[in-house]
């Protein structure tokens with residue numbers, strides 16, 4: 620007698636199927652394909668939710684905006700364009716998108732990749748060709764890092780292009796992990812508590828720069844790029860030893876998060892949860908004129924209380 624627990628081989632397909640009264644098991648390949656499909660759906664939802672949330676929290680895009688999406692050919696900027704296009708199709712407001720790539724004439728830059736991709740997508744785009752590579756190589760002494768001058772030149776060009784295109788917002792593809800790395804770079808090497816804002820006014824005072832991926836995890840963007848098979852252009856064409864320290868900080872953060880899961884999330888949330896009266900910046904808080912008010916404040920000082928952290932915090936080593 621068949622009890623329903625033994626494997627059952629279909630005489631027609633030859634697939635092994637174990638059938639229980641309540642569950643019909645499907646073949647392993649179909650099961651893993653279904654699991655992959657569900658994971659991809661979750662990933663898409665998470666990325667779109669994160670971007671929508673960041674746009675809403677910081678009022679990044681308004682009705683009638685023309686958003687210039689800066690495309691480098693890296694996974695993050697492809698992801699940014701892809702997600703913004705999706706959100707635009709479903710948003711309750713109207714805004715335009717124009718993709719812009721700056722071809723800096725780095726040796727080996729495959730100039731046809733982005734135009735081909737954007738043509739196929741049907742997105743309005745502009746490729747700006749400016750040989751900043753030669754300028755940087757000529758001006759910066761051999762052995763010195765070229766990134767500072769290169770980024771300054773790139774920034775100026777992108778602002779001009781935004782003017783020419785009538786763009787009201789300039790969208791960059793920096794994500795949560797870029798923001799945290801910048802925080803630590805500034806602390807370690809600049810003695811500043813400063814990260815990378817999700818929204819800012821450009822240094823010429825004329826443009827609003829937005830970072831809609833501010834809440835997105837880099838791992839999610841990498842997985843999305845893999846899923847969408849974006850035609851990635853390598854980011855090391857200039858040959859610069861770009862951001863060796865950034866790489867070190869990235870490794871430090873990844874190591875922390877592996878050993879103490881949730882640390883990156885907490886660090887990131889702390890950026891939106893600052894208490895100036897409990898820092899030491901005299902410009903942000905008027906310590907000099909601080910006096911007793913005589914009014915109780917439940918949110919006030921806890922000078923004599925033990926700091927309270929979650930229980931698990933007591934059990935971990937810190938570095």
Ligand code: SF4
Pocket residue numbers: 765766767769770854857858859861
């Ligand atoms: S890595 Fe190369 S392209 Fe990127 S900022 Fe540095 S010099 Fe410029």
